[in-house]
Amino acid sequence: MAGLDISFYGSSLVSAYWNGAATYYRGVIRALAARGHRVTFYEPDAYERQQHRDIPDPDWARVVVYANDEDSARRALEQGRNADVIVKASGVGVFDSLLEAGVLEVRRPDATAIFWDVDAPATLASMRENPGDTLRPLIPRYDMVLTYGGGDPVIRAYREFGARDCVPIYNALDPDTHHPVPADPRFAADLGFMANRLPDREARVEEFFLKAAAKLPGRRFLLGGNGWGDKPMPGNVNYIGHVYTADHNAVNCSALAVLNVARDSMAAVGFSPATRVFEAAGAGACVITDAWEGIEQFLIPGEEILVARDGAEVAAHVDALTPERSRAIGEAARRRMLDAHTYAHRAGEVEALLVNGAHAGRVPA
Structure with a gap:
């Protein structure tokens, strides 16, 4: 046309x-x-x-x-x-x-x-x-x-x-923008998470991210995004503030796993994968997401993405995850994104x- x-x-x-x-x-x-x-x-x-x-x-x-x-x-x-x-x-x-x-x-x-x-x-x-x-x-x-x-x-x-x-x-996914890059020591973590602080996301962040961090005091957690500066956090959480898009690939490639947490309304409606899911998968990251209807339309749970129903399950995924499995899941997700999304x-x-x-x-x- x-x-x-x-x-x-x-x-x-x-x-x-x-x-x-x-x-x-x-x-x-x-x-x-x-x-x-x-x-x-x-x-x-x-x-x-x-x-x-x-x-x-x-x-x-x-x-x-x-x-x-x-x-x-x-x-x-x-x-x-x-x-x-x-x-x-x-x-x-x-x-x-x-x-x-x-x-x-x-x-x-x-x-x-x-x-x-x-x-x-x-x-x-x-x-x-x-x-x-x-x-x-x-x-x-x-x-x-x-x-x-x-x-x-x-x-x-x-x-x-x-x-x-x-x-x-x-x-x-825009593969020219979000893709694998070398790991950056600034963003090293067992679980990385980027999101702005919003009223209808905060309780879910407390459950899926902060609760998981509290359950794994020996693991490193990274939090990026606006508005979290005065939020009480476990001592193993490194809060780095707003992350410019130029650093998103490095964040996604420097953590053992990357977390996605939907806002309340998005999770309730379903079929609403956040841009973060595609960004991270495009970088070859292993994504752990909260559960929402329709995930299977985009990524296969257990093979291309890990799904958690609460913070305890997030912690269990992180605790059991090896670098080899993280890499396999991330590579499978990247292939799926390039093929269809x-x-x-x-x-x-x-x-x-x-x-x-x-x-x-x-x-x-």
């Missing part, structure tokens, strides 16, 4: 600071660019993200940073109005309501409008529970809703809100949707 001009309104493409969607955006957009599409990414100067950039403006997308005020947001909408495809992502963090309505107002009559939800549990909860939710009446006006996870429950929920179609475009695969799915709405993974109504 001929390359499309795409206007994309999201949180940030150039900064992962308090922005867990950055890896996902980069992977999808870079792969779309490789297929000949031209993406302009509009992002606000908010939450100190521009002061904590971890990549320069890329050559595979045009980045427009607009000031954190209503007039600037409206000007950004005007700049993107002539695109073939116009995307509003969830969780921009500022002027979301304005942008959600605005992309529908400015788009060309023949353009495709997409709401792309990177946190479907939170979005759906707001639409259900908040009578004043401004997105809910707009959903039927979008040509389609894409989500980065959720499976059948999310698809059905969006259709109940009037979505014309809802299709998960799952997280994936790269952003090149995801971009092909998005392109098919834009052409004719076809998607092999759709769940029938």
Whole structure:
């Protein structure tokens, strides 16, 4: 198909600071660019993200940073109005309501409008529970809703809100960005974990990470991410603060195992593997994850990933893990990712949707 001009309104493409969607955006957009599409990414100067950039403006997308005020947001909408495809992502963090309505107002009559939800549990909860939710009446006006996870429950929920179609475009691996590198002594650990401190993740982090650390006082645990500085921790936990994306491969390659802990809402919905799972697997790391429905769609438990139901099981996995088994699991996971779960695969799915709405993974109504 001929390359499309795409206007994309999201949180940030150039900064992962308090922005867990950055890896996902980069992977999808870079792969779309490789297929000949031209993406302009509009992002606000908010939450100190521009002061904590971890990549320069890329050559595979045009980045427009607009000031954190209503007039600037409206000007950004005007700049993107002539695109073939116009995307509003969830969780921009500022002027979301304005942008959600605005992309529908400015788009060309023949353009495709997409709401792309990177946190479907939170979005759906707001639409259900908040009578004043401004997105809910707009959903039927979008040509389609894409989500980065959720499976059948999310698809059905969006259709109940009037979505014309809802299709998960799952997280994936960009093998040019996340790949094996030599171990770095700065990040040496028996179990490494990276996540920002969020209210609906904290209790699960206490259970799956801190409890496991307390059970294995002779083992080394590494914690990276924003917001944990005042959190009481066992003495064998090394807290290193925010980890820039340039160091993610080194963290994933320097620990015996890497932990994934879903937020409460993501675990409850299922079929929502975090970007961290793909990053770590792409680096050949042995991943231990909390249990959630749908894991088998991405990685085989016991062969390509280890699954734990609580902190005691995390501790048991770490205690029993040898370097040889860790390496075997990590290599198997990397092979699976390269075979079926790269952003090149995801971009092909998005392109098919834009052409004719076809998607092999759709769940029938």
